Amino acid sequence: MTTEAAARATDATTVATVAAGTRNATATATPGGDPDERRLAWVYLSRVVEGPCAALSSLIESVGVMEAARAVRTCALPEVLRGPTEARRGIEQAEADLALMDRLGGRVITPDDAEWPAWRMLGLRQLDPEQDEAAAVPLVLWARGPRSLLECTERAVAVVGARCSTGYGNHATGEIAGELAVRGWTVVSGAAFGIDGMAHRAALAVGGCTIAVLGCGVDRPYPVQHDHLLAEIAATGLVVSEYPPGTGARKHHFLARNRLIAALADTVVVVEAGARSGARNTVKWTRRLGRPALAVPGPITSAASVGCHRMIREGEAFLATSAADILDEAGPLRLSLPGKVPSAPEDNLSDEEALIYAALPAVGSRVPRSLVAETGLSMPAVRATLSGLEISGLVACDDSGWYRLNQSAPVGAQAIVAEHDRHR
Numbered sequence: 001m002t003t004e005a006a007a008r009a010t011d012a013t014t015v016a017t018v019a020a021g022t023r024n025a026t027a028t029a030t031p032g033g034d035p036d037e038r039r040l041a042w043v044y045l046s047r048v049v050e051g052p053c054a055a056l057s058s059l060i061e062s063v064g065v066m067e068a069a070r071a072v073r074t075c076a077l078p079e080v081l082r083g084p085t086e087a088r089r090g091i092e093q094a095e096a097d098l099a100l101m102d103r104l105g106g107r108v109i110t111p112d113d114a115e116w117p118a119w120r121m122l123g124l125r126q127l128d129p130e131q132d133e134a135a136a137v138p139l140v141l142w143a144r145g146p147r148s149l150l151e152c153t154e155r156a157v158a159v160v161g162a163r164c165s166t167g168y169g170n171h172a173t174g175e176i177a178g179e180l181a182v183r184g185w186t187v188v189s190g191a192a193f194g195i196d197g198m199a200h201r202a203a204l205a206v207g208g209c210t211i212a213v214l215g216c217g218v219d220r221p222y223p224v225q226h227d228h229l230l231a232e233i234a235a236t237g238l239v240v241s242e243y244p245p246g247t248g249a250r251k252h253h254f255l256a257r258n259r260l261i262a263a264l265a266d267t268v269v270v271v272e273a274g275a276r277s278g279a280r281n282t283v284k285w286t287r288r289l290g291r292p293a294l295a296v297p298g299p300i301t302s303a304a305s306v307g308c309h310r311m312i313r314e315g316e317a318f319l320a321t322s323a324a325d326i327l328d329e330a331g332p333l334r335l336s337l338p339g340k341v342p343s344a345p346e347d348n349l350s351d352e353e354a355l356i357y358a359a360l361p362a363v364g365s366r367v368p369r370s371l372v373a374e375t376g377l378s379m380p381a382v383r384a385t386l387s388g389l390e391i392s393g394l395v396a397c398d399d400s401g402w403y404r405l406n407q408s409a410p411v412g413a414q415a416i417v418a419e420h421d422r423h424r
Helices: 003-025 035-049 054-063 065-074 079-086 094-103 118-125 167-182 195-205 224-236 251-263 279-288 303-313 323-330 351-359 368-375 379-391 413-423
Strands: 106-109 141-144 156-161 186-189 210-213 238-241 267-271 293-296 395-398 401-404
Touching: 035 054, 035 065, 035 079, 035 094, 035 106, 054 065, 054 079, 094 106, 118 251, 156 167, 156 195, 156 251, 156 279, 167 186, 167 195, 167 267, 167 323, 186 195, 195 210, 195 224, 210 224, 210 251, 224 238, 251 279, 267 279, 267 303, 267 323, 279 293, 279 303, 279 379, 293 303, 293 323, 351 368, 351 379, 368 379, 368 401, 379 395
Parallel strands: 156 186, 156 267, 186 210, 210 238, 267 293
Antiparallel strands: 106 141, 141 238, 395 401
């Protein structure tokens, strides 16, 4: 075992020990706690770490948000959490943050809220944060806008691409994003210059819903030239961030932000991407979540489309030339009709799908690592296959892992959410 691996193992053990001790010390406490106090605890912790923090998420899952906040305030923490929380653990401005959001017409969305898109976050919960710290589920989401985040992401497509877009890229984005919005799909993007901004404008132009995911506080328009665009989005859609109000934009925030763009959508579409485009990072997150990615081809002479062509050539993304192509990949989960699942579903599955489906027990669940060991397939293949089975309405997942759905239940997102809630 390497020194780094040993340190991680020690830290993990310490987190578990702290969690156990905290549970024992508070065994007689009122379960759950006051909702307002819980909200303040979520907001406090969001301010302390300002972004994804896998170790803190683990502590919250173990002892609850109230006790996690107390542990951070008193620094009763393992070494793995002292560094990320030391600088800001004394900042007590949760009430001021909530008051500011109220003045902005915004709110904080916590995992306690009905609006929290829990089933969207399940994919992130399945990822290994040791591979990437940013893989952690966001503690909270700060939002401006009248729409419900849960409802907006029922049918959503992310459209991202080059900041220095061409006329061709803008035209293609307008056609695709506009058509998706007309068909009732939410357009998710990052509000950047170029393709992102065009995707938002196209959705707004046809009266559709669009979500802007920022790498800074929702009170900080970024880029500043898009302050009017972001105000338009906040008036009819949603502006969302995991960073508390007042947080400035930093480079590493945008890499973490990309995972939320991927998590909130059924698929990601890239329109124009250079050789070193950040859009490829969003595609990486999409693939890690087991969801399809698509890329729009451009002229072979265009440097702005080199990244798209490379992703298509190397199998990272499917080729897309229209909204119809995109919905062929993203649509089945939403367009399936009740009663279409066969009584013997494995009869219509591919070899890999049948192998994974057979490995899932009739009662109970399995985590992806267990399925890798049982089937001999690679982890990416298992995740992609599980995603396909989920789209077909045959399986779903919750905190315990992946499980078969009751085939008598209606197919679609509502059935998956209902089945997930039943297992909680």
